[in-house]
Amino acid sequence: MNQRAPSPPALPVSLVANPKLSSWLKFSSSGQVTVSPGKVEIGQGIVTALAQIAADELDIDLSRVQMIRASTAVSPNEGVTSGSLSIQQSGRALRHACAEVRHIFLQQAAERLGVGIEALHIEDGIISGPGNVRTSYWELADEVSLDRDATPSVTPKIATSRTLAGHSVQRIDIPDKVLGRPRFIHDHALAGMLHGRVLRPEHARAKLEELNEDGARAVAGLVAIVRNGSFAGVVSETKHVAETALNALRKGAAWSDGEPLPDENDLASFLKAQPSESTVIGKKAAAAPGAVARTIRRQYTRPYIAHGSIAPSCAMAQWDGDRVHVWTHSQGVYLLRADLALVLNLPVENITVEHLEGAGCYGHNAADDVALDAVLLAKSAGGRPVQVQWSRHGEMSDAPFGAAMAIEIEADLDAQGEIIDWRHSIWSNGHVARPGRAAQPALLAAFELENPFPRMVSTNPPQANGGGSDRNSIPLYDFPSWHIESHRLTTMPIRTSALRTLGGQGNVFAIESILDEIAAERGEDPVAFRLRHLRDERAKDVIRAAATRAGWKPEKQPGIGYGIGFGRYKNTGAYCAAIAEIESAEEISVRKLTLAVDVGEAINPDGVINQIEGGAIQATSWVLKERVRFDRERITSTSWAEYPILRFSEVPDVEVEIIQRPDMDPVGAGEAAHGPVTAAIANAVFDALGVRVRDLPITRDRIIAAMELS
DSSP states (O other): OOOOOOOOOOOOHHHHHSOBGGGTEEEOTTSOEEEOOSSOOSSSOHHHHHHHHHHHHHTOOGGGEEEOOOBTTTSOOOOOSOTTOIIIIIIHHHHHHHHHHHHHHHHHHHHHHTSOGGGOEEETTEEEOGGGOEEEHHHHTTTOOOOSBOOTTOOOOOGGGOSSTTSOOOOTTHHHHHHTOSOBGGGOOOTTOEEEEEEOOSSTTOOEEEEOOHHHHTSTTEEEEEEETTEEEEEESSHHHHHHHHHHHHHTEEEOOOOOOOOGGGHHHHHHHSOEEEEEEEEEOOSSOOOOOEEEEEEEEEOOBOOOOSSOOEEEEEEETTEEEEEEOOSOHHHHHHHHHHHHTOOGGGEEEEEOBOSOOSBSOSHHHHHHHHHHHHTTTTTOOEEEEOOHHHHHHHSOBBOOEEEEEEEEEOTTSOEEEEEEEEEEOOSBOOTTSSSSOOOGGGGTSSSOOOOOOOBOOOGGGTOSTTTTOSOSSOOSOEEEEEEEESOOSSOBOOBTTTTHHHHHHHHHHHHHHHHHHHTOOHHHHHHHTOOOHHHHHHHHHHHHHHTSSOOOOTTEEEEEEEEEGGGTSOEEEEEEEEEESSSEEEEEEEEEEEOSSOSSHHHHHHHHHHHHHHHHHHHHTOOOOBOSSSBOOOSTTTSOOOOGGGOOEEEEEEOOOTTSOOOOOTTSSHHHHHHHHHHHHHHHHSOOOOBSSOOHHHHHHHHHHO
C-alpha cells in the first residue's frame, strides 16, 4: 500500500502574502539590520517584541535591530493592525523570514570560508568556524541578495535555543516618549507646513446648504478655503489662524436639519426594532435532551462607547503633481491607501501612506477620516504639506463608535438546577466599517462630497476571523446544547466601527453574569461552578491561577464584593481570568484586579503585563463610566465633562500572572482582559450589594434602578 508523503510545512500567512525576504529585512555594511513589518505600533509594544524575535533568529544583539515604520512604499502589506494578531501574524512571519535569511548567509559564509555549514557559528552577527575563520552578515551583505521568495525549507529555532524571547526588555519606543522627542504625529513638523481645519455640522448627517466665506477670508494668515459639497475647511499658516478662520466660517454656514437619532434611554428596544440580517452563529444538539424544570431569561446591554483617545486624530498630506504623500496613525496603511485611491480616482501607485504613532488607538477611530481631510485640504496648498488635527468636540462626535448591544440569554435548567439548554441572541450594528474592505470608501469626507459616496453600514467579520457582534458568543463551557443567533442591523443612524474586542466584551459580560447568577441560586462557589463546566485545561489553569493569587474567596466584609470573570479572546486567542475586588459607597470603586493570562509563548513578558494592565484599566472605565450621550438630533458627550473616563486616582491595583508556555505559538494580549474584567466587576457588585446590574455602565443610577426592580 502506497503511503502519502507528508505535506511540506506551510509558510506563515503574512509571509505567503508577502514572500519577498527583502521586504522584511535588510543588512547594512554599518552593522545594522533594518526590519520592516507591516503591522504598526499603537502603544502595544510590538516594535520591541518583533525586534526580539528578529534578533533571536539572526543571533545578533538587540541594539543592532532598527525597526522601520510601516509604509506603502517599503513595507509588506499585512492588512490592518487589529484583533491582537500582530505577534501571531507578523511575529511568525518575521521569525520564519529571519531563520531563512540566517541560513542563506550561513551558506554564503561556508562557500567563502571553505568549511561545512554545520561547522559555523554565529554570535552577534559574526560568523565563525574552525581555525578562527570568520566573516559577518555585514561583510556578506553585498554578496547576498534577499530579493527572493521565502520557502518552507527552514525551521526556526526551538524555544530553548532562543535567548531574548520570553524575557522582558526595555521597550524601544519609550525613551522618545518619556524625553518628549517627536515620535507622535502631532509633534512632527514638515518644512513649510500649513495647518488645516474642517467644518462639520452639530446635527447628525446635516448637509451644508449655504456658506458665506466673507468672515473667514478676512482673517490674516488664511491661505485657502476649500469646499466640495458638504465638505468645507480652511488652510492657514498657523494653528491659531486655522481655528480663528474655522470659527468665522462656522458663523457663515447654514445646515439642513439632519437625521433623527434613537432614544438613548431605550437602546434595547431601538436595536430590536430595526431591520436586521439574522445569522445562526452556532448550534449544538444534546445527545439525550433532559427535562426542563424552569427557564431563566436575562437581557444585558452595553451602550455606544467612544474611543476616547487622549489626543484627537491628526494627519499630514503633501501633493506633488498628481501624487500625494500621507502621514497617518491609521492601523492599516495599505487599506487606507485603497480608499484614498477610490475617492481621488487615482492609481494606488500615486499614493504613499506612511505610519506615524498617534496618542491612543483602540480600533477604528478617526485616524483614517482625518487623513482624507488632510489630502483634500492639501490640494489647495500649492505643494506645501498640510497638517490637520481634529478638535476634542469633533473626535467625540464624528469618529466611529463601538456599537451598542442588546444580548438575551435563556438557560433551561433541570430539576437539579443544571444547565441543559442555552440560547444566546444578539442585536447590534456591525462592528467593522474599516477602509479598504469594500468597493466604496469608508471615510467620513467621502460621504460629504458634492458627488458623495454612499455611507457604509457596518458589517461583522466571519466567525472564522473571530466574529463581530457575535465574538465570544459561543460558550466555552460544556453545555449539552445551545443555539447562538446574531441580528446585525442594516440601518446605522449612529456610525459604528471597530472598537477594542468588538462584541467580545458584551458577550463575555452577559455569559459570565448569568453563569454567576445560576451558581448563586445553586449555592455553588462560582469558581468551582466554572471549573466543573470546562474541559480545556488551559482555561482551568488561568481560573485557578487568578483565584489562588487573589486568595479566593476572602472573608465577607460589609460593602466589599468579589467577583470572577473568564474568557478566551475570540475563543481561539489568549486565555484570561479576572478576580475583582470592589467597594460600594456613594459610587462603585474597583480596589483591586487580579488576573491570570495564557498567551502561549510570551515574547516580552513585561509587554504582555502592560497590555493586560491597560486592558483591565480601560475595561474598568467602560464598566463604571463610559457611555456616549445623545439627544434625538446630535451627540452631546463631546468633552471629558460629558464623557468621563477613569481618573488616575480611581485606577485599581492590578496584579497579572502569566502562565508561560514557550512551546506554544504566541497570541496577542491586547484585548484579552476586557470581557473577563467587565464580568468580574459586575459579579463583584452583586456580591457586595445583592443587586444584579445588567446594563452598562454600572452607575449609581443604574444600581438604584436595579434595586427598584428586584
